[in-house]
Structures are given as C-alpha cells and as structure tokens.
Amino acid sequence: MLSVSEAEATIFNLVSPLDNQQDMEIVDLLAADSRILASAVASQLDFPYWDNSAMDGYAVRYADVQQATQQQPVILEIVEEIPAGYQPQSTIRPGQAARIFTGAVMPAGADTVVMQENTQRQEKRVLILTAPQKPQEFVRQRAACYEAGTQLLPPGIMLHGSEIAVLATAQCTQVSVYRRPRVAIFSTGNELVPPENPLQPGQIVDSNQYALAALVRQSGAEPLMLGIVPDEPAALEKAIAYAVSNADIVISSGGVSVGDYDYVEQIIKSLEGKIQIQAVAMKPGKPLTVATFRDQVIYFGLPGNPASALVTFWRFVQPTIKKVSGLVDGWQPKFIKALNHQELRSNGKWETYFWGKLHLQNGIYEFQLAGGSQSSGNLINLAQTNALAVMAVGQTLIPSGEEVQVLLN
Ligand SMILES: Nc1nc2c(c(=O)[nH]1)N[C@H]1C(S)=C(S)[C@@H](COP(=O)(O)OP(=O)(O)OC[C@H]3O[C@@H](n4cnc5c(N)ncnc54)[C@H](O)[C@@H]3O)O[C@H]1N2
Numbered sequence: 001m002l003s004v005s006e007a008e009a010t011i012f013n014l015v016s017p018l019d020n021q022q023d024m025e026i027v028d029l030l031a032a033d034s035r036i037l038a039s040a041v042a043s044q045l046d047f048p049y050w051d052n053s054a055m056d057g058y059a060v061r062y063a064d065v066q067q068a069t070q071q072q073p074v075i076l077e078i079v080e081e082i083p084a085g086y087q088p089q090s091t092i093r094p095g096q097a098a099r100i101f102t103g104a105v106m107p108a109g110a111d112t113v114v115m116q117e118n119t120q121r122q123e124k125r126v127l128i129l130t131a132p133q134k135p136q137e138f139v140r141q142r143a144a145c146y147e148a149g150t151q152l153l154p155p156g157i158m159l160h161g162s163e164i165a166v167l168a169t170a171q172c173t174q175v176s177v178y179r180r181p182r183v184a185i186f187s188t189g190n191e192l193v194p195p196e197n198p199l200q201p202g203q204i205v206d207s208n209q210y211a212l213a214a215l216v217r218q219s220g221a222e223p224l225m226l227g228i229v230p231d232e233p234a235a236l237e238k239a240i241a242y243a244v245s246n247a248d249i250v251i252s253s254g255g256v257s258v259g260d261y262d263y264v265e266q267i268i269k270s271l272e273g274k275i276q277i278q279a280v281a282m283k284p285g286k287p288l289t290v291a292t293f294r295d296q297v298i299y300f301g302l303p304g305n306p307a308s309a310l311v312t313f314w315r316f317v318q319p320t321i322k323k324v325s326g327l328v329d330g331w332q333p334k335f336i337k338a339l340n341h342q343e344l345r346s347n348g349k350w351e352t353y354f355w356g357k358l359h360l361q362n363g364i365y366e367f368q369l370a371g372g373s374q375s376s377g378n379l380i381n382l383a384q385t386n387a388l389a390v391m392a393v394g395q396t397l398i399p400s401g402e403e404v405q406v407l408l409n
C-alpha cells in the first residue's frame with residue numbers, strides 16, 4: 001500500500017496543466033477575476049506613462065533652489081499652471097517655476113517638485129523656503145515602474161484585484177485565461193437518493209455529489225454532475241465511459257472497497273483505464289483508487305464514506321485541479337504548524353487526518369478538533385471546519401499544547 005507522500009507524488013506526476021494555446025479563452029477584464037492567465041502580458045505603454053508630479057506644489061529646476069532656506073528663500077516666476085490631465089506648453093527656464101498638481105505632467109526644463117507646504121505664494125511669484133533633498137524629488141519618472149515591451153505579468157498566475165489593476169493600466173481589456181478544467185462527478189450506490197426525495201427505509205441521501213460539486217467550483221473548475229449510478233456493472237460502465245470522454249478529471253464516490261457491490265476498479269480495468277493507486281495508508285480514505293484513461297484523464301475513485309470522500313478530495317484532488325488549471329505556483333497542498341488545542345490519538349498504523357478549525361489566537365495558529373465523532377461516516381461535524389490535523393504513521397499521540405501539522409482546506 002502506498003504512503004500518502006508516495007500517492008501524492010504519483011498523482012501530481014500524472015497530471016500536467018491544460019494547454020495554454022488550445023485550452024485558453026479570451027475574457028473581458030472584469031470577468032478575469034479568479035481566472036488564471038494563459039500567456040504573458042506585455043504593454044506598449046511605459047508606467048508611469050510620463051514624468052509626473054507626486055505632490056501638489058511647484059515644478060522647478062533643482063539647480064535654482066538647492067540653496068533655498070527660510071532665511072534666504074529663492075524667488076521664482078510662475079510661468080504656467082499645470083493641473084492633472086493637461087499637457088504643459090512652456091519650458092521652465094532658470095528663475096522660473098510652474099504651479100503643478102499631483103499626477104500632472106512635468107514641464108520641460110523642470111526636474112524637481114517642491115511641495116507647496118515648503119513655499120510661500122506671492123501672486124505671480126513663489127518663494128521656495130526649503131531646498132529639496134535631491135534632484136528629481138517628488139517626480140515620478142516615466143517608466144520607473146515598468147518599461148514598455150517587457151513582461152508585465154507572467155502566465156500561470158491567478159488574477160485578483162491587484163493584477164486586474166495592472167491589466168487595466170496597461171489597457172489590456174481582453175485577457176487570455178485558461179478555460180476552467182471540467183470535472184465530472186457522480187455517486188455510486190443503490191442506497192443513494194437525491195436530497196429532495198423522501199427517504200424510503202434503508203436509503204441514504206447522496207451528500208457527496210453536492211459537497212464535491214461545491215468544492216470543485218471553489219477550486220476553480222467547472223463541475224459536471226452526472227448523478228447517482230446504481231451498483232450495477234453495466235450502469236457503472238456507461239457512467240465511467242461517458243465521464244472520461246467528457247471531462248479532464250473524473251471524481252466518483254463509493255464502490256472502491258472490497259464489498260461484493262464495489263465494482264469501480266473492475267469497470268475501470270474493463271474500459272482500459274490504467275489503475276495507478278489501489279489504496280493509500282491513510283485514515284480516513286484508505287480505499288482511494290486512482291486511474292488514468294488514455295494518459296489524458298485522471299480518475300479519482302473516492303471512498304464513499306462522507307468524511308473519507310472529503311478528506312481525500314482536500315488532500316489529493318484539490319491540488320490536482322489547481323495544477324491542471326494552469327496555476328504555476330500555489331497549487332500544492334498548504335500545510336502550516338499550529339498549536340494543538342486538545343489531545344489527538346490514533347493507532348499509528350495509518351497517516352491520520354482529524355478535522356477541525358484553525359484559529360488565530362493572539363497571533364498564533366491553534367488547531368481545535370471538531371467535537372463529536374471523527375468517524376468517516378460522520379459528516380455533520382465537518383460543517384464549519386477549515387483544516388485537517390495530520391498525525392504521521394507510527395505516531396499515536398499528539399498531546400495538547402504541542403505543535404501539530406495542519407492542512408488548510
Ligand atoms: N471488509 C472491509 N470493509 C471495508 C473496508 C475494508 O478495508 N475492509 N474499508 C472501509 C473503509 S475505510 C471505507 S472508507 C469504506 C469505503 O467504501 P466504498 O468506497 O466501497 O463505499 P460504499 O461501500 O459505496 O459506501 C461506504 C459508505 O458511504 C456511504 N456513501 C456512499 N456514497 C455516498 C454518498 N454519495 N453520499 C453519502 N454517503 C455515501 C454509503 O452509504 C456507506 O455507508 O469501506 C469500508 N469497508
């Protein structure tokens with residue numbers, strides 16, 4: 001049986017990002033939020049676009065004012081007023097200045113701005129009362145932040161407010177992003193019914209498909225919900241064949257253990273899928289099954305128990321979706337160290353995952369175990385959790401107050 005880290009390495013090696021040519025789409029700037037950039041962006045505009053003032057004050061020649069003091073102010077003649085958005089008409093000559101405002105274009109001849117607090121206005125003249133610290137003070141130089149034609153944003157990053165600001169500034173109103181990966185999801189089990197059906201004796205509501213669809217969407221992909229498939233080989237064969245032909249990633253839940261009605265592995269093989277993982281030394285989630293089809297589609301057969309399905313999703317499927325989606329960095333699972341708030345115990349045989357809540361307490365992360373049963377059949381206390389504490393194989397106890405490794409969901 002593979003260890004969790006072996007399983008992780010196997011899975012992450014099996015998948016590669018979508019193709020940045022074939023699998024891209026063009027979206028409007030505002031629709032680009034939370035999308036992943038498919039190709040590098042360059043702009044034809046420098047940033048700043050032109051030399052401009054960082055202060056409300058006076059554009060001057062540094063050589064004129066470098067000796068100015070309160071006692072011996074330098075007096076300059078004001079030849080022009082330059083509000084933001086206006087193209088200056090004059091050239092500043094020795095002994096001259098222009099009234100200027102924040103964001104306004106620097107006039108030719110001037111190289112420095114003196115903020116108005118360091119001046120005194122006398123009609124058509126200005127007294128400079130304090131010398132600037134250095135030439136170019138309070139001038140935002142053209143291209144100081146970005147030179148036209150060089151790379152502005154690299155491919156493979158997720159776009160949020162700050163990147164959208166950069167694209168807007170570069171007048172990049174149509175953005176090339178990766179299409180969202182398509183993830184087919186179905187549940188297996190004769191006992192399952194959709195949430196809206198009245199329950200007959202022995203039936204169980206299919207919660208996994210809904211949870212997984214929400215998590216898939218949260219991971220940046222498009223869920224394709226294929227419903228409930230009974231534990232019958234023919235039905236399962238039809239569902240798997242359809243799913244692997246219509247999605248980049250397939251997630252089923254249930255039917256991967258050793259029971260007489262657990263057909264998933266058998267059907268994968270009959271459809272010429274390649275079984276890559278049959279079980280992982282973890283709890284919950286041991287019967288996790290992973291396969292590939294035509295070296296293109298990855299199939300996750302998650303265990304049916306609700307907590308097992310979600311834990312294996314967080315641990316393996318979520319990073320897989322993010323990697324496939326084109327993200328270059330940050331698709332990997334995120335672990336942090338936290339203070340363990342209560343004792344955690346396991347039998348030491350499997351890498352064990354405990355669900356709970358990560359709090360920030362006086363600047364320190366603390367892991368609080370969800371109250372109630374941590375059995376894989378319990379899903380009720382998964383609500384409002386945001387993290388999984390991890391106990392290594394061979395470890396049987398993490399005392400309260402000690403450090404614990406935590407996976408962020
Ligand atoms: N003899 C053994 N039995 C089991 C073993 C084992 O090693 N030897 N492993 C156990 C573990 S661990 C798990 S996890 C489960 C995995 O079972 P399957 O993946 O085959 O899933 P099912 O048998 O179909 O269902 C298990 C359980 O989960 C409920 N379920 C299934 N699908 C859903 C759904 N969509 N929504 C909500 N609940 C669902 C189902 O009703 C069962 O109660 O096997 C153990 N057995």
Ligand code: MOO
Binds near residue numbers: 284285303376377
């Ligand atoms: O390991 Mo199963 O996945 O918990 O109950």
Ligand SMILES: [Mg+2]
Binds near residue numbers: 254255258262
């Ligand atoms: Mg079973």
